[in-house]
Each structure stands twice: as C-alpha cells, then as structure tokens.
Amino acid sequence: MKLLTMHDLNMVDSLSFSFKGTFDATGGVEPALTPLVDALEKYADGWMPTLVKSTRKRRYSREAVWRAIEERRDEYGSIIGLYRSESPAVSLVLNLTLAQGQSTLRASLDVQPLPFFREESSRSLAAVARAWASQYPVAYASAHSNADEQLADSPNFGRDDREARRDGFDKIYELFWLNIFGPKLVESVGRERMLSTPAHLVEELPNGSILLVLWPTAAEFASEEARVVQARAHVHLRPDLDFDSVLRTLRERSAALVPVEPRFHPDVAPFLSRLPDEFAISERQRKIAELNAFRPPVPEEWLPVAHPSDVANPERVLESYGDLSEGLVAALHTKVPSIMDETAESLSDLDFYFWKENFPVRYTRELIDSHTAPALGAYLGDVLVRRLGGTWVLRAKMEESQVRVGKRVWLPFLRARRYMQSRQSLLDYSLTQFFREVERCRP
Template sequence: MTTLTLHDLNKVDCLRFLFDGAFNSGNGIEPELAPFFDALEKYAGGWMPTFVKTSRMRKYSRDAVWRAIEERRDDYGSSIGLFRSENPGVSLALTLGLTQEDPDLRAKLSVQPLSFFSEEKACLGIVATARAWASRYPAHHASAHSSADRQLTDSPAFGRDDATWKRDGFDKIYELFWLNIFGPKLVESVGRERMLTTPAHLVEELPNGSVLLVLRPTAADFDSEEARVAQARAHVHLRPDLDFDTVLSTLRERSAALAPVEPRFHPDVAPFLSRLPDEFSLSERQRKIAELNAFRPPVPEEWLPVAHPSDVENPEHVLESYGDLSEGLVAVLHTDVPSIMEETPESLTDLDFHFWKTHFPERYTRDVLDGHTIPALGAFLGDVLVRRLGGTWVLRQKMEESQVRVGKRIWLPFLRARRYMQSRQSLLEYSLTQFFHEAERYRP
C-alpha cells in the first residue's frame, strides 16, 4: 500500500476539501467522532479511504481508526492519515485539537484526479459529506475546490500579510469556491436573506444556522466560461462592493493560467527540462512549461578544432587520479542519483536534475565547488564521453585544459563543469545533457 505524498498531490490537479469544525470530546473521542466516519462511509463511494496510517499501516476499519488516534495522541491532540492508493487517490489528514480553549476537528481531504468529479453523481458524495460534517461539527468556513485554482487565490491569506490573516481568518467573502460552508457569523455579516438568495446550483440552510452553497453541479469544470460567469455572479451578489466585470476578468485570467501548454522543449535538453515542471506548483506549471518551451541554451563552446598535445609525463598516473575523482563523485551521490554508477547519458540527466532540484551551486561555498565538485564532475563527464562515445583522453598538466577527442572534435569536460556549476541558472544553460548530445553528433 502506498500513500499520496505532497509531491504526488502536486502532479495533477485534485479536489481539495478543507474543513475546520468545533469538536466536543467531553463524552469521549469515539462517540464524538462516530458521525464523522458515519458520513464518510455512507457518502464517499469511489473515493473512500482504504487504509489508516500512523507509524504503521492498517486496513481501514473503525477499530483501526481508534487505535491510530490513540497511538498518535499527545498533550495537544492527535493526527492521523487515511489514504486510498487505488484510482482515485485519496489523502485525508484528520487532526483533533483537544486541549485548546475551543477544541476543533480539522480535515484536509484531497481526491486526485479532479477529473473524477466530472460527473454530478460523484460530486453528490462530497456535497453530502460536507452537509453531514457541517451539521454535526459547526464550522466558521469550509470549502472544496480545485487545488490549482485555490493556489491562485492566495488562500488562506487572500493578499493579506501573515499577521492579519492569522488574526482575522475568513472574516468576509474573499473568494467563492465550488463548495462553500458559511458559519452563522459569516452568514449574518452578509445578511441571511442575501445569502439564501445567492444565484447558485445549491443554497441550503443547515440546522445550526450555517449555509451550504454549491456553485455548480460538477467540480471539475470550474474553469469553463459558464462556471466562471456563475462564480462571478454569485460572488458579487454576496459582495455588492465588488464589480462584476472586474471579478470575471480575474477569474478568466486564472483559467488562462491553468490552460494546458504542450511541452515543446529544445531536443538537446528535453530529457532534463521535461522533469522540471512537476517541481513547480500546479498554479505555476503551465507558465513554466511555456517559459521552458522558449528556452534555448547556448550552443556548447567547450571544444577545440585541434587538440593541444598532451604535456604530462605519466598519463597512467593522471588517469588514475581522474578515476579517483570520478569515483569520489559516485560515492557521494550514488544514493540520491543511483544511475551515476552506470556512467550513462541518462545519469548525466539525472545529475542535471539533482543539482537543479537541490539548488546545489548555491548550497555550497566556492571553495568546495572549485576544490572538489567541479574537478570530480569534469572527470566523470570526460569518462562518460570516453565510455559511451568512444572518446580518448588527451591529458594536460593543467586540469581544465585536459581534453577528450570524439571524432573530429576535441571536448573540454572540466571547462564545461566549471561553467555549469556557477549558479542554478547555469545548470540549465550549460547542462551535462546538452553537452553529451552535442558531442554525440561527432561520434565517428
């Protein structure tokens, strides 16, 4: 059984349901939580979690939940995770705050992919669950929406500084999501009659005075023109101080930012660049793909038309020292980059990605980079040219001048390594992947 990590949830869009309700544990945790799981089991359907995880994994059952809560309980409360590894993937983080003045129950539910909610039938389960939870555990505000689009709203700050939003919370209707729960205080601040006459797919008053509002029958088409118009119309109804055209324009801009962009990366660096988009948030990804599509690395200049003759007296000794450098790089990085042990073109791409992802040139001092990393990387790069392209070392006393002959060109791996390791941007402009592919064109 596998769990959805934060990285997994960032691969494709998901429905994110955030719920924070009141929790009274005076009669015991199990009786108080029973309605929560009653609703989950009754309405989840195809997105029901299948196992519970703390320090160990258990198949989902009420008993597994109670045991997990006790295992994770401390002076402040308890937190457990419920997951589903089958499609759709599910991550449900449940946190019980038991010691504060107002004990609460916080649930963060993610169901991936968002396309699972393209049909109204699937969405009804989320709506019914939200209704049941909000009726039993009164919430000031809760919502379910596309994770990517939520990121573009700057939720939960909505443009405020940290101190302000942490103090005030969701004190007015900053944003409308696909599904919304407004507590009695929020309802009264808007006006109950105005709230209940909101133009939306569903507006329902709950027994405790909260209001459940669902904009559209389905969640997955939130970025369609029809959905954006409905969202804007409902928002300005609840916030008469807002301008409809301005709100709609902002929503359209968000839809445009999320519109899929087809990757068209430069072929020499495509193996490397294709890994980068997943490292950006869902809300940024399409813009980054467009930027990477436009990126054109400079043509490699680390070569000579004619070799400088070797000026070393003991080539075997020099090659042995290069081998030690290369092996040292492998020893340091083989856990993070297992393919480095194979000295293949793929291992160069893996190194490119590792150095970029970890901000490697900015994490270490120039003394470390110049004295250790760059020489080792140059030796490793040269060895890959020798092993995979039939190259031949032409050794020089000054390491940076040492060359590898591939066909009719003479390549300078140590010089490339030095340019490469100057900054995070230089990892893109002087990638090992591109250098190899350029040299490959001259293989005899």
C-alpha cells in the same frame, strides 16, 4: 499498499476539502465523532477510504478508526489518516485537538483525480460537507480544485502568514466550488444577501451556517460558464468588487491550468522532462511553456585542433582525474545511483540532481570551484572516453585538458566550470546537451 502522499497530490489536480469544526468531547471521542463517520459511510459513494493509518495500517472499519485515534492520542489530541489506494485516491487527515469543553476537529480531504467529481460524486461530497457542518460548527470551510486554490493564494489571499493566521477567513476573500459560511460570517455579509446569492445551491443549515455550491460539478469549475457564475456570486457578496475585474482574474486562472503539451528541445528533453513535476501544480503548465521555448546555446567548449599534451607524467595526471571522478561517485552514488554507470542517462540524472538541489546557490563558491567543478569535469571526460571512444589529451592546466572524439577535441573541465555558475547555467550548459553534441559531431 501505496498511500496518497503530498508528492502524489502535486502530480495531477485534486479536489481539496478543508474543514475545521468544533465539538464537545466530554462524553468521549467515539460518540462525538460518530456523526462524522456516519456521513462518510452514508454519502462517500465511490471515494470511501479503505485504509486507516496511525502507528500501523488497518483495513477501514469504525473500530479501526477508534483504535487509531487512541494509538496516536497524547496530551494535545490525536492525528490519524484515512486513505484509499485505488482510484480515486483519497487522503483524509483528521487532526483532533482535545480539551475540556470545546474541542477542535480539522479534516483535510484530498481526492484525486479531480475529473472524478462529475454530478453524482459532486452531490455526494456536498452531502458529506452538509452533514459535517450541521454537526460540527465552522467559521468557514471550502472544497475546490487544489491547483486553483494555489492560484488564488489560499488561505492567505495576499496577506502575510501572521495576518492570515490572526484573522482567518474573516470576510469573503474568494468563493470556491463549495463554501460553508459560519453564522458570524453570514451576519457580517447579511443573511438575506447570502441566501439570495446566484448559485447552483444555497442552503441554510440548522445551526445558522449557509452551504453555497456554485456549480453542479466540481470537475467543471474552470469552464467559462462556471467562472461567470463564480464572478457573479463573488460580486453579489462583495459589492465593493468589480465584476469585470473578478471575471478577468478567474479567466486568467483558468488559462493557467490549460494543459500544455511538452515540446522540449531534443538535446535536453531527457533532463527538462523531469523539471515540471518539481513545480507546484498551479505553475506547471506555465513552466512547461517556458521550457518548450528554451533553446540552449550551442556548445562552444571544443577546439578544431588539439593543443599538444604538455605534462611530463600522463599516468599520474590520469590517476588524479580518476581520483576526482571517483570522489564524485562516492559522494553522490546514493542520491544519483546511475552515476556509477557513466552513461548519457547518468549525465541527465546529474543535471536533474544539481538543478533540484539548486547546487550552485546552496553550496559555497570555494567548494564548487575547488572540488565539485573539477570532479565533474573529470567525470564528464571519462564518460566521453568510455561511451564515445574518446581519448584524453592532457594539459598541465586542468581546464585546458581535452578529450578527442573524432575530428574535434572537447573541453570537459571548461564545460563543468561554466555549468556550475548558477541555476540557469545548469540549463544553459547541461551535461546532457554537451554529450549529445559530442555524439552528433562524432564521425
């Protein structure tokens, strides 16, 4: 059964609920955490976890939760995961720090996809949040779109990591769809002011915390109406802020999340189509728009007439090229399995691999110039020979060696050298585009 991973969470937007509360474990972990499980089983309708994972996977049950906590327990505490593999996918990580007296519960809940949270399911999540916050005192907790949280720079909010860790959520940096303010934060703002916040739901909890839900449905957090409410509530709690400025920022964030249809240049689409998923989900639509606008330069690594071969022993030169190509295959076949096929798809896979690895930056120029680029040129030439019927025209100077395809001769070593100059050059001089251009010019 597949579990929701961090990679999966970066594919489409999720509702992310971050909760850190305290509890007394002196009477045992099981009785202390029973209210947490009670709330899940009572309110998590439609998104209840079905699996418990510690050192092994089990079907969800209370007994499975207690056994998992004990299996993973050490001198510091315990970490377990509760998951749901069917839609909506759920990942709930419980991190317990156990100590004499006051212990800490950190719960990180992600539910995907975000559109699942219409009115009824949004109420169910709010009910879980209310129950947890009433039982386990918090300083601050929130639930919101994962992508929009990234755009808000949560949890740093413009601070460096050290400052953010030191101060935490010590003032109203941002408002999210659901917010729980602990007593200390409530008093710093003013209880009456907070209780009068213009929002969908404002509720005082028995322990003095306040639950604030901005909009009835989490899935509609980015609508114009919800953003106006968000801005008004934020300015109400932070009178030092300007409403128009806050709303403008929120609208910009909404615009950044509007889906952009991929319209990549056809010569490089097999390669470019794989890049957006490598960016944070909050950046993805902007990156798609940038890649839509990208137009690679027309390949210039060709000659209308071949320079005649000037090597005395062509067999030995071809053998050396074969060694280079085989060395590349040997080095990369586990990371790029298709490299063994020597196809157009292999070239696209190599483009993606070198870009993802940021190869021209991560590795030394000496290694690239003396080994990687020549080996790649030999491999690229072999693909032209094998897949497009080309023939080698060998030169003593490797970079001048050519592959004749139809009426043109192509310079794979020159292409490989240009390709390996920078991360941008991997786009500008992609192997995928070079192959397509050679194929197109073939009679």
